[in-house]
Amino acid sequence: MERQRKKSRNTKQRAVILDILKKGGYHPTAEAIYQEARKVIPNISLGTVYRNLNFLREQGLAREIRSDSDSSSRFEGKCPPHAHFHCTKCNAILDLPFPQCLEEIPWKGETHISSVNSLDLHVIGACSHCGPAAS
Amino acid sequence: MERQRKKSRNTKQRAVILDILKKGGYHPTAEAIYQEARKVIPNISLGTVYRNLNFLREQGLAREIRSDSDSSSRFEGKCPPHAHFHCTKCNAILDLPFPQCLEEIPWKGETHISSVNSLDLHVIGACSHCGPAAS
DNA sequence: GTAATTGCAAAAGATTTGCCCCATT
DNA sequence: AATGGGGCAAATCTTTTGCAATTAC
Numbered sequence: 001m002e003r004q005r006k007k008s009r010n011t012k013q014r015a016v017i018l019d020i021l022k023k024g025g026y027h028p029t030a031e032a033i034y035q036e037a038r039k040v041i042p043n044i045s046l047g048t049v050y051r052n053l054n055f056l057r058e059q060g061l062a063r064e065i066r067s068d069s070d071s072s073s074r075f076e077g078k079c080p081p082h083a084h085f086h087c088t089k090c091n092a093i094l095d096l097p098f099p100q101c102l103e104e105i106p107w108k109g110e111t112h113i114s115s116v117n118s119l120d121l122h123v124i125g126a127c128s129h130c131g132p133a134a135s
Numbered sequence: 136m137e138r139q140r141k142k143s144r145n146t147k148q149r150a151v152i153l154d155i156l157k158k159g160g161y162h163p164t165a166e167a168i169y170q171e172a173r174k175v176i177p178n179i180s181l182g183t184v185y186r187n188l189n190f191l192r193e194q195g196l197a198r199e200i201r202s203d204s205d206s207s208s209r210f211e212g213k214c215p216p217h218a219h220f221h222c223t224k225c226n227a228i229l230d231l232p233f234p235q236c237l238e239e240i241p242w243k244g245e246t247h248i249s250s251v252n253s254l255d256l257h258v259i260g261a262c263s264h265c266g267p268a269a270s
Numbered sequence: 271g272t273a274a275t276t277g278c279a280a281a282a283g284a285t286t287t288g289c290c291c292c293a294t295t
Numbered sequence: 296a297a298t299g300g301g302g303c304a305a306a307t308c309t310t311t312t313g314c315a316a317t318t319a320c
Contacts, residue, residue, distance in 0.1 A: 009294050009299055030285080045302045050285060052300095066201045068255070071310085072284060085248055094247055101236035107258060112229050113220055114263045120203060121237075122255035128247050144274055144319050165310080180277045185310060187275095206285085207309060276317070286307070294299080 008055070016040050017052045021062055021077035027084075027093040029072045065093065067122065083121035089130035096123060143190070151175050152187045156197055156212035162219075162228040164207045200228070202257055216254075222262035231258060 008014075016037050020028065028036065034049045053075055056062035065074045067086045074093060083096040098121065107113050143149075151172050155163065163171065169184045188210055191197035200209045202221050209228060218231040233256065242248050 007295090007299070011294075011300060013301070043302075047286075047303075048301055051287095054286090055300095064203050066203050068199055068201050085242075085245070088252065094245075096242070096245060099237065099240050101240070102234060102256075105234050105236070107220075107231070107260075110220070110229075110231060112263050113258070114261045114266055116258055116260035117223065118259045120255075120257035120259060122257075123242060123248070123251055124253045124255065125251035126249045128249045131249055142274070142320090146275060146319075148276070178277075180279095182278075182311075183276055186312095189311090272320090274317105274319080276315105278314095278316105280311105280313085282309100282311070284307100284309085286305105288305085289303095290301105292299105292301075295297090 013037070013041060013044055013048050014052050014055070016044075017049060018056065018061065018077070021056070021075060024077075024079065025095055027065060027074040027076050029074055031072070033075065067093070068124070081119070083123055085123045085125065085127070087127035087130055088124060089126055092127055092129075094127065096121075143194075148172070148176060148179055148183050149187050149190070151179075152184060153191065153196065153212070156191070156210060159212075159214070160230055162200060162209040162211050164209050166207070168210065202228070202259075204259070218256035218258060220258045220260065220262070222265055223259060224261050224265035227262055227264075229262065231256075 017033060020026075020033050020036050030046070030049055030053060033053070034044070034046045037044050037049060053062060053064075057064055057075075061078050063076050063078070065076060065084060067074070067084075069086065069088055070091060081098045083098050085094040085096050086092075087094075098119075102119055102121070107116055152168060155161075155168050155171050165181070165184055165188060168188070169179070169181045172179050172184060188197060188199075192199055192210075196213050198211050198213070200211060200219060202209075202219075204221060204223065205226065216233045218233050220229040220231050221227075222229075233254075237254055237256070242251055
């Protein structure tokens, strides 16, 4: 409710990055966003991409996703809650519906928890494209 | 089922690191493990800590935990499935029971998933020590 | 004795930051 | 004009790696 608390400007760079993030089902790394943005603003810098991603994250307009298998963060635009599937073979990340059963789980039973902001569910496995089993 | 597939030696370093990981409810970073290990083996090197953590992870004796909010990985010893609570204020990580409802969720409905290896559930919020709300 | 493992230090990869200039407001 | 934001490059942080020496087996 206090989004946009600090003065900000509508720069072309920020708009382009936000645009890229809005493409659904897409989970680009900062580097990928940089490459994509360069198609529109050829001399945009990687530092600007990172600064904007951080800014947008703080404003609640972007989300950072870290998987156990990937060394760099991935990002996605603001969107309704969902889980993420990670393919351990091709490293793809797919959106999954968020299981309703989690919506109501009473963490209240946990005396060490004061409040819950969000849930983060990652499903690790192999995607249908990479096929099953065999390490 | 093919754990311990390669020859390995029982070095003091490895034993100490494994010992540290065995302390339950503790989710140290590599650096923290390094500091802790130094109390026992003062000249152990950080590289060795990382090498052993990777080795133990491959053997299934350690697990790496990456949260969307923390820049460095945390580690824990082998233990039954559970979720993790992250306090956004003090950065603490606590173990939570794993919701049973997730055990049976049919991801089969998802045509893009071939097989599921594991689930990773992170609950983000404030711990009782840090108290509720107010950013 | 042999090869896995270590310590050390350099390297690599990802992200952040300082500085000065430019552009939005 | 004021100042937030950008470009560039250097700096920082985390993790990995090459190598010679060491040690478990």
